[in-house]
Every structure is written in C-alpha cells, then in structure tokens.
Amino acid sequence: MSIIETDKIDATGISKDGNGLMLMLADHLDWDDELGHLALLQDNVNAYLGFVESNQYSDIYPNIAFEYYVINVRFKYEATENCLKFIEGINTQLREYNIHVVESGD
Numbered sequence: 001m002s003i004i005e006t007d008k009i010d011a012t013g014i015s016k017d018g019n020g021l022m023l024m025l026a027d028h029l030d031w032d033d034e035l036g037h038l039a040l041l042q043d044n045v046n047a048y049l050g051f052v053e054s055n056q057y058s059d060i061y062p063n064i065a066f067e068y069y070v071i072n073v074r075f076k077y078e079a080t081e082n083c084l085k086f087i088e089g090i091n092t093q094l095r096e097y098n099i100h101v102v103e104s105g106d
Contacts, residue, residue, distance in 0.1 A: 003027040006043040009051055012060060019067040021057055023048050028076045031083075038086055045071065045090055045101065052099060068098040079103050 002010070003025060011024035025044055029037050051057065052069050073087075087101050094101065 003029060003037075003040050003044055006040065006047050009048065012057065014061070014064075015068075015070070021052070021061070021064075021066040021069045023051070023069065023071045025071060025073045027073055030077045031080050034080055034082060038083060041073070041083070041086065042090075045094075049094070049097065049099065052097065068100070071099065071101045073101060073103045075103055 009023055010026045013022040013024075014020070015022055025048065027041070029040070031037055048071050057066075058064075079087075084103070087103055090101050
C-alpha cells in the first residue's frame with residue numbers, strides 16, 4: 001500500500017492514551033513532480049476523511065468512540081516547503097473534524 005493507492009488506508013492503530021485513531025499513510029514518492037505529488041496527497045487525505053466520517057474504522061475497532069484522529073504521513077523523502085504549507089492548510093480545514101495531519105520522515 002502507498003500514496004498511489006488512494007482507495008486504501010495503509011495502517012491503523014490506537015493512540016497511547018486510547019482516545020485517538022491513528023492512521024498511517026506511506027509516501028514513497030520523490031518531489032520531482034511536486035504538483036502531481038500534492039494532488040495525490042490531497043486525494044489520500046480526502047479518502048482518509050471519508051474513512052473517518054463514515055465510521056468505517058468500526059469494522060476494525062467496534063465499540064470504540066474515538067475523540068480525535070491523526071493521519072501520520074510517513075515521507076521517504078523530505079517534505080517540500082509547499083507540502084508543509086499544504087499540510088498546515090489542511091489541518092486548519094480538518095480541525096472541525098478533530099483530525100490532525102502530521103508528517104514524519106524515515
């Protein structure tokens with residue numbers, strides 16, 4: 001699974017405090033096509049938002065009412081400045097859903 005597969009959630013888990021659903025997105029792409037890469041990232045964030053909004057996670061974690069959600073984007077290559085700005089903007093929009101996007105590298 002990877003950023004190219006916009007119809008799949010790469011991995012899930014429960015936060016250490018037990019109140020959050022952790023969603024992982026594996027991003028192995030370089031930034032040669034930054035615009036295309038950002039478009040794929042947007043598509044994936046939208047898919048993850050749909051996963052949360054439709055409570056699809058309840059198939060995996062029945063009877064758990066999560067208070068918040070974290071999408072951890074695991075970048076193979078260092079995120080560009082535009083990507084970091086994109087994530088910042090996305091976080092502003094997702095705040096009302098208690099969803100936060102974080103980025104981390106390998």
